[in-house]
Every structure is written in structure tokens, then in C-alpha cells.
Amino acid sequence: MREFLWLVPLLPLIGSVTLMLGAGRLTMRLAGTIGAVSVGLAAILAFTIAAGFLTNPPAGSVYQQTLWHWLNVGGVSATFGLRLDPLSLVMMLVITGVGFLIHLFATEYMEGEDGYGRFFAHLNLFVAAMLLLVLADNFLALYTGWEGVGLGSYLLIGFWWRDPANGLAARKAFIVTRIGDTALFLGLLLITSHLGTLNIADAMQHATQSWPIGSPIATLAAFLLLGGAVGKSAQLPLQTWLPDAMVGPTPVSALIHAATMVTAGVYLIARTHALFLLAPAALLTVGIIGGATLLLAGFSALAQNDIKRILAYSTMSQIGYMFLALGVGAWDAALFHLMTHAFFKALLFLSAGAITMRLHHEQDIFKMGGLARRLPVAFWSFLIGSAALAALPLVTAGFYSKEAILSGAWAGGTSGRVLWLAGVVGAFMTGLYIFRAVFIVFFGEEHGHVSGRYGWRITTPLAVLSVLAVLGGLIEVPPVFGHVTLLSNLLAPVLPATKEVTDITPLLLASLAALLGIALAALFYWRPTQRPAETPLWRFWHAAGGFDWLYNRVLVRPVLWAARVNSDDFIDSFYDVIAWATKAIHQQVRRTQNGRVRWYTAGLAIGSVSLIAIAVLL
Amino acid sequence: MANVPLDQGLLLAAILFALGLTGVLVRRNLLFMLMSLEVMLNAAGIAFIVAGARWAAPDGQIMFIFVLTFAAAEVSVGLALILLIHRQNPMLDADAGDRLRG
Numbered sequence: 009m010r011e012f013l014w015l016v017p018l019l020p021l022i023g024s025v026t027l028m029l030g031a032g033r034l035t036m037r038l039a040g041t042i043g044a045v046s047v048g049l050a051a052i053l054a055f056t057i058a059a060g061f062l063t064n065p066p067a068g069s070v071y072q073q074t075l076w077h078w079l080n081v082g083g084v085s086a087t088f089g090l091r092l093d094p095l096s097l098v099m100m101l102v103i104t105g106v107g108f109l110i111h112l113f114a115t116e117y118m119e120g121e122d123g124y125g126r127f128f129a130h131l132n133l134f135v136a137a138m139l140l141l142v143l144a145d146n147f148l149a150l151y152t153g154w155e156g157v158g159l160g161s162y163l164l165i166g167f168w169w170r171d172p173a174n175g176l177a178a179r180k181a182f183i184v185t186r187i188g189d190t191a192l193f194l195g196l197l198l199i200t201s202h203l204g205t206l207n208i209a210d211a212m213q214h215a216t217q218s219w220p221i222g223s224p225i226a227t228l229a230a231f232l233l234l235g236g237a238v239g240k241s242a243q244l245p246l247q248t249w250l251p252d253a254m255v256g257p258t259p260v261s262a263l264i265h266a267a268t269m270v271t272a273g274v275y276l277i278a279r280t281h282a283l284f285l286l287a288p289a290a291l292l293t294v295g296i297i298g299g300a301t302l303l304l305a306g307f308s309a310l311a312q313n314d315i316k317r318i319l320a321y322s323t324m325s326q327i328g329y330m331f332l333a334l335g336v337g338a339w340d341a342a343l344f345h346l347m348t349h350a351f352f353k354a355l356l357f358l359s360a361g362a363i364t365m366r367l368h369h370e371q372d373i374f375k376m377g378g379l380a381r382r383l384p385v386a387f388w389s390f391l392i393g394s395a396a397l398a399a400l401p402l403v404t405a406g407f408y409s410k411e412a413i414l415s416g417a418w419a420g421g422t423s424g425r426v427l428w429l430a431g432v433v434g435a436f437m438t439g440l441y442i443f444r445a446v447f448i449v450f451f452g453e454e455h456g457h458v459s460g461r462y463g464w465r466i467t468t469p470l471a472v473l474s475v476l477a478v479l480g481g482l483i484e485v486p487p488v489f490g491h492v493t494l495l496s497n498l499l500a501p502v503l504p505a506t507k508e509v510t511d512i513t514p515l516l517l518a519s520l521a522a523l524l525g526i527a528l529a530a531l532f533y534w535r536p537t538q539r540p541a542e543t544p545l546w547r548f549w550h551a552a553g554g555f556d557w558l559y560n561r562v563l564v565r566p567v568l569w570a571a572r573v574n575s576d577d578f579i580d581s582f583y584d585v586i587a588w589a590t591k592a593i594h595q596q597v598r599r600t601q602n603g604r605v606r607w608y609t610a611g612l613a614i615g616s617v618s619l620i621a622i623a624v625l626l
Numbered sequence: 627m628a629n630v631p632l633d634q635g636l637l638l639a640a641i642l643f644a645l646g647l648t649g650v651l652v653r654r655n656l657l658f659m660l661m662s663l664e665v666m667l668n669a670a671g672i673a674f675i676v677a678g679a680r681w682a683a684p685d686g687q688i689m690f691i692f693v694l695t696f697a698a699a700e701v702s703v704g705l706a707l708i709l710l711i712h713r714q715n716p717m718l719d720a721d722a723g724d725r726l727r728g
Contacts, residue, residue, distance in 0.1 A: 602724060603724030604721050605723070
């Protein structure tokens with residue numbers, strides 16, 4: 009089956025092209041079927057390939073498939089090839105599996121919307137680009153996928169384009185991530201020009217051989233790649249686009265802005281970990297960015313009233329955990345958390361979508377309330393997702409993955425201990441903010457009018473993701489509880505091993521922090537609560553530390569000012585002078601065209617006499 | 627037949643040509659301009675004749691016959707044009723026909 013790997017990204021692409029060409033001619037039912045089935049087939053194929061990969065692994069756990077030669081110019085050659093190794097295998101399964109469930113959910117969620125076919129065309133395009141990103145064996149194809157997911161994200165955030173605010177949010181997401189993309193592109197150029205190859209595996213091997221640890225060039229390259237990663241993954245300082253991206257349809261938020269695209273940065277760093285190991289400064293920065301982002305986003309999530317913005321900040325915070333894990337060298341823990349996060353965050357977004365679709369798209373949590381009895385399906389799935397997000401000990405997937413990260417940080421020396429502390433505070437905040445939302449939304453007084461029922465296309469994805477959010481963590485269990493290491497065994501050929509921690513202290517403290525957060529949330533929000541007062545502190549965290557304000561002042565306004573000042577394009581004035589001079593001379597010269605025969609004759613005579621004189625005399 | 631010196635003959639031709647050109651430039655009456663044009667043509671003819679006599683070559687006389695033929699053709703076309711212009715503007719003023727002014 010392995011040789012059909014190329015079909016995995018191609019199937020969603022075919023679906024996308026079909027939907028685009030058939031725009032306006034396909035019925036809603038057919039468009040939804042094409043959209044969901046193309047990803048579903050890709051998922052089936054991916055799982056079949058994975059089964060073959062696990063039972064009968066290829067040599068070196070790497071399966072390379074070269075499709076064609078892309079370019080061969082001046083010593084740089086790029087083959088268009090796919091590379092299946094445990095890292096891309098995990099990513100491929102998450103993307104196609106969770107992607108299919110979200111597509112299925114969306115077929116019902118988006119029913120009756122204008123542009124139903126367009127929605128699935130863009131969603132399929134996104135999945136195809138994301139699969140290309142993770143399966144690419146060279147930097148050029150990776151970058152193509154990287155930009156492809158950016159395009160998909162832009163198109164889908166601005167899906168409801170009739171509201172200019174949505175277009176603005178889409179542009180913001182595109183431009184902010186573009187800053188990171190530019191850094192990534194420069195990094196790729198640097199790597200390619202110095203190492204002479206576009207192939208990722210070769211480049212990493214050459215880098216290890218030719219660059220010493222801590223050399224400036226390796227550090228520069230690592231920092232440039234990190235720039236790309238923080239842009240795509242919404243980490244400090246390029247995090248401002250993610251909360252605004254929530255204006256897109258909820259399945260989009262679940263797929264792109266929670267489960268897959270925003271984890272591309274984590275994937276990139278894991279994929280190029282050899283380079284980051286050569287640049288300890290960059291690696292430490294990864295951890296610090298992760299720690300800072302998870303705290304900032306955790307506090308901000310507590311000051312939000314919009315259910316989707318709470319989840320957006322929570323996503324930023326959880327990706328901060330993954331960056332933290334990468335920073336302390338707990339590579340497989342980062343991947344593990346990426347996977348479980350994809351499960352429970354997709355579940356949270358989908359159940360949030362399920363709630364809002366029954367409340368006429370009301371997203372303010374203070375206008376909900378008492379929904380536990382009225383929407384039991386959404387309640388239980390949101391509760392399970394929240395428990396997994398808050399890392400409720402033992403029974404949730406989030407507990408095992410977060411525990412893996414925190415124990416990795418614990419083992420990471422002094423800087424690791426500091427980051428560990430940030431992670432524990434973050435765990436406390438996570439329990440607090442998500443259960444604040446749970447209590448306000450599902451308990452207390454009943455607000456709002458609930459109408460309609462859920463079809464099977466809503467309930468099935470919620471049920472499957474709920475099961476995954478609970479059981480997904482059992483593939484990697486710490487030594488204390490039985491020592492299962494399925495995932496780290498799988499990833500061992502591609503990622504360096506993490507130090508084993510047998511100490512039970514960090515685990516206990518982190519569990520306690522999470523439980524304390526949940527308990528505090530219960531204490532504060534169990535009874536019906538009022539909308540929070542707009543104190544300066546609340547406003548500060550509501551605006552996520554005022555980064556938007558700062559960037560507006562420092563970047564956006566000066567650029568707009570410069571654009572306004574130069575709106576006449578002063579370089580153009582040079583050409584304007586030429587045009588003006590030509591016109592003026594023309595005005596003078598046209599006086600000679602007076603229509604008088606004698607005048608022309610005189611000109612003719614003077615001209616010929618002059619010419620003859622010149623010819624004779626010179 | 628007395629031999630006319632080359633320089634004197636050419637001087638005569640030049641004077642006649644200059645007179646004709648002056649006439650074309652100065653006169654505003656189309657008929658007089660046409661007549662001045664004839665003078666210029668004949669000046670050219672004299673130059674051919676004198677040059678032909680100087681080198682005892684028949685080419686000069688042949689060219690003069692050409693010039694003569696050309697003059698006749700030119701006059702016929704010119705007169706026809708003048709007649710047409712006269713129908714529109716009886717004054718025959720060359721400067722009045724400046725409708726092609728730029």
C-alpha cells in the first residue's frame with residue numbers, strides 16, 4: 009500500500025478542484041459528500057499505510073517516494089518527493105483522521121449557508137496543503153505546503169466575506185503569518201545556499217557534520233526557522249492574529265486554528281531538530297517563547313467572554329506547552345501533546361460550534377447558561393474536552409501528554425526548572441479558565457432560546473473525539489502508572505530520546521495545580537455570576553497584554569502614515585516632469601503647423617539649402 | 627553658336643532660381659506662385675543645358691526635355707487645383723487656405 013502514499017495529499021486536492029470547477033452547479037448534498045468523502049478516503053488510505061508501516065516497517069523507518077524532478081539549476085536540485093517516517097506518519101494520521109471528523113461535522117454545521125461548496129473546496133485545499141507540508145521530503149515542497157495552509161486559512165477566516173470585519177481578520181492573519189513566513193524563507197535560503205541541498209534529511213546531516221555546536225550560522229538559521237514557526241503557531245511575538253481568526257466558521261477554527269495548521273511550527277522544529285541541537289541559544293529561546301506564551305494566553309483566556317476566543321487563547325497556550333517541550337528537548341512529548349491536543353481541542357471547538365448553532369450563533373458565554381440539561385450531547389463532549397484540556401489526572405489524554413512535557417522540563421536543568429514552574433502555573437490557569445467557561449455556559453440560570461436537534465453527522469464526530477480525548481493518552485504512560493511507550497518507541501528512529509524521569513514529585517505538583525484550578529473555578533463560578541467588571545486589569549488581559557495596541561502604534565500606524573504621505577508616489581514626479589516638458593515643447597512646435605503653403609515652402613527651401621551647404625562645405 | 631562660359635550660365639540659373647523661389651515665398655496669389663514655380667523649373671533647365679554644353683554631352687538636353695514635360699504636367703495639375711480652390715475661395719489667396727493648421 010505504501011506506494012500509494014502520493015494519493016493521500018492528492019485525494020483532497022482532487023476534491024477541492026472538483027468543487028471549485030463545479031461551483032454553483034453542484035447540489036449542497038453532493039458538494040458536502042465530495043468534500044467529506046475525499047478526506048475520508050485519504051484517511052482510510054493513511055490508516056492502511058500506517059498499519060503496513062507499523063507491522064512491517066521499512067529500512068531505517070523511512071519510506072522515500074520520489075515523484076519527479078522539480079528543478080535542477082546551478083547545483084541546486086530539488087526532487088518532488090514524499091517522505092514517510094514516524095514523525096510524518098503521526099502528523100498524517102492526525103490531519104486526515106481529525107480532518108475527516110471535522111469535515112463530517114461541517115457537512116451538517118454549514119447546511120443552508122451561502123457558498124457551501126466554496127467552503128468545502130477551501131477546506132479540502134487546506135487539507136491537501138497541510139498533508140504536503142508534513143509529507144514533503146525537501147524544503148521547497150514543505151514551503152509550498154506552508155504557504156498553501158496560509159492561503160487556506162486566509163480564505164476560510166474570511167469565509168463570511170459580507171462583513172468587512174471578517175475580511176480584516178483574514179488579512180491580519182495572512183499578514184502577521186507572512187512576517188514569519190518571510191523569516192522561514194530566508195532561513196531556507198540560508199540552509200540551501202550553505203549546505204547545497206534542499207532535501208531536509210540531507211541538509212540536517214550536512215549541518216551536523218559541517219557546523220559546530222553554537223556556530224553563528226547554525227544559530228542564525230535556527231532563529232530564522234523559529235521565526236516561521238512562531239508566526240504559524242501564533243506564539244509570542246506573532247500571536248495576535250489567532251484570536252481574531254475566530255470569526256471564521258467553527259469547523260475552520262477546529263481544523264485549522266486548533267488541530268492542524270497552528271501546530272505546523274511544532275512540526276517544523278521537530279523536523280529540523282538537528283539544526284536546533286546545533287544552536288542551544290535558539291533552542292532555549294523556543295522554550296522561553298513557549299513558557300511566556302502559555303502564561304500570557306492562559307491569563308488572557310480568563311478575561312474573555314466569547315467562547316471561541318477562550319478556546320483560541322487556550323490553543324495558543326497549549327501550543328506554548330509544545331514549544332516548551334521542544335525547548336527542553338522533550339521532542340516526543342511535544343508530538344504527543346500535539347496529537348492529544350488535536351483530539352481534545354477539536355472536540356472543544358466542535359462542541360462549542362454545536363452549542364452556538366443551537367443558539368443562533370450567540371458566542372457570549374454570559375448569554376448562555378443552564379445548557380447542561382438542554383444540550384446534553386454538547387455538554388458531555390465539552391466537559392470531556394475541558395477535562396482533557398485541564399489535564400484531569402489519570403482519566404484524560406491531556407493529563408498524560410502534559411505530564412510528559414512537564415517531566416521533560418523538570419529534567420532539563422535550571423532553565424528547565426523555571427520553564428517547569430511556568431508550565432505548572434499554566435496548568436493551574438488552564439483548569440481555572442476552561443472550567444470557568446464550563447460552569448458559566450452549562451450551569452446556573454437558563455438564558456437564550458434553544459432550538460433544533462443534532463443529526464448523526466454532528467454527534468458521531470463528537471463521540472469519536474470524546475473517546476480519543478479520554479483514551480488517546482494511553483499510548484504513552486509514565487513509569488508510575490504502568491510504563492507504556494508506544495509513541496516514543498515509534499518516534500525513536502527520528503527524534504532523540506527524552507530523559508526518563510522516575511521522580512513522582514513534578515507529576516504530583518502538576519496534577520495538584522490542575523485540580524486546584526478546577527476547584528477554584530467551581531468555587532467562583534458554580535453559582536450564577538455576573539459579567540465581570542471592566543477593571544483596568546481585566547481590560548489588560550482581555551486585550552492579551554495590549555500587543556494589538558502596541559503593534560498598531562509601532563507598526564501599523566507608521567506604515568499607514570507613510571502610505572498616506574506617499575499616496576501621490578513622489579518617484580512618479582520625475583516622470584511627471586518629463587511628461588510636462590514634452591507637452592510644453594509640443595505646444596511651441598505645433599505653432600509651425602499653421603497650414604500655410606508658403607510657410608512650408610520656406611521651411612523646405614531653408615532645409616534643403618542647409619543640407620546642401622552642410623554636404624558641400626563640410 | 628557662341629560658347630557660354632559655365633560659371634556665367636550657372637550664375638544665371640541661380641539668379642533665376644532665387645527669383646522664382648522669392649516669388650513663391652512672397653506672392654500670395656496662387657496664379658503668381660504657379661508662374662514663379664515655372665521660373666524655378668526653367669532655372670533648373672538652364673543649369674542642365676549649360677552643363678550639357680560644357681561637357682558636350684546630350685544628357686543635359688534630354689534632361690531639359692524631361693523638365694519641360696514635367697512642367698507641362700505640373701501646370702495642368704496645378705491649374706486644375708487652382709480652379710477647385712477658386713470655387714471655394716474666389717480670392718486665390720494662398721494664406722487663406724490654412725484649414726490644416728495644427
